[in-house]
Amino acid sequence: MGRPPCCDKIGVKKGPWTPEEDIILVSYIQEHGPGNWRSVPTNTGLLRCSKSCRLRWTNYLRPGIKRGNFTDHEEKMIIHLQALLGNRWAAIASYLPQRTDNDIKNYWNTHLKKKLRKVHEDGQSDDGFTGSQPNKGQWERRLQTDIHLAKQALCEALSLDKSPSLTDSNPSSSTRPFQGSTSSSSAASAAAATYASSADNIAKLLQNWMKNSPKSAQTNSDSTNNFLGAANSSSSATTPDHHQGFDSLFSFNSCANSDGSQSVDESNANLTPETSMFQDESKPNMENQVPLSLLEKWLFDEGATQCHEDLINLSLEDTSVGFF
DNA sequence: AATTCTCCCAACCGCGAAAGA
DNA sequence: TTCTTTCGCGGTTGGGAGAAT
DSSP states (O other), X not given: OOOOXXXXXXXXXXSSOOHHHHHHHHHHHXXXXXXXXXXXXXXXXXXXXXXHHHHHIIIIISTTOOOSOOOHHHHHHHHHHHHHHOSOHHHHHHHSTTSOHHHHHHHIIIIIHHHHHHHHHTTOOSSOTTTXXXXXXXXXXXXXXXXXXXXXXXXXXXXXXXXXXXXXXXXXXXXXXXXXXXXXXXXXXXXXXXXOOOHHHHHHHHHHHHHHOHHHHHXXXXXXXXXXXXXXXXXXBOOOOHHHHXXXXXXXXXXXXXXXXXXXXXXXXXXXXXXXXXXXXXXOOHHHHHHHHHHHHHHHHGGGTSOHHHHHHHHHHHHSOOOO
């Protein structure tokens, strides 16, 4: 009994996504929330398989994704976490919520591996984080201990407090501005020749789309404003200008619904799927979330006196080469 | 200017895990 | 418990863009 294909291969489109497809997908997810990917192609009419839709959303369209060059700090984080966790890119990405696992994986494969190799060839590291990972066992033990403790803490917290803030477990995902629009601005010009689907591109795309197809834009502008309203959680209200709304589509600026049916506060208070999808969209798995946040605390706030990079540097001394 | 090479990254594929019937 | 379906992850690939020749 072979595994069935994830979708009917006949008539399934492959390759780069078009702006129109992105709009359809974003609109649908805005309305229904991410998940149930199987139904997305049938309900939207997209000639894409469910996996492709999910991937497009998680790797590109979902709010909060930061694109562009990795910072030094991010690089160190990745190196450190890779040494710690191995090629578990999703786990690593949970520590860098603005980055997708695909992005991190690509960055590792294209940049960091080379650096690593170079360093290795230069003979600067016989005890490097690659391959041997002499302290990995130590780190793993510590990690496992923390996971255990974190799970215990989670159980206690859940039993004591039934209204935990989702943002606590993922502080960067809910109110985080959609940083792609800023970080991608330089990259966008470089990629202007093709549809790169940066946040800017999509915002512009949506603007044009509204102008060109007022009828469909009516429905979708409403839904997009819902999208915005749902997405926004804490920033102060701005004028409910639709075009501004699109501009801020991925910057999470507040934008009231055009029909006024639901306020931002209401949507947040109710934690509708649309709302929670943006608060928790990067890592919906709660079991991952809480331990990770505690681990983050362990990773970053240990001693509460060192800044993150200090700790990373410190840790890298143990587990990694003098990479930088 | 044309061709080839290399790099990079978005997207695809296949597998395993989880969820549901 | 078993089987089926769906989802998520990690490895890999295809092709566009820029660099090199």
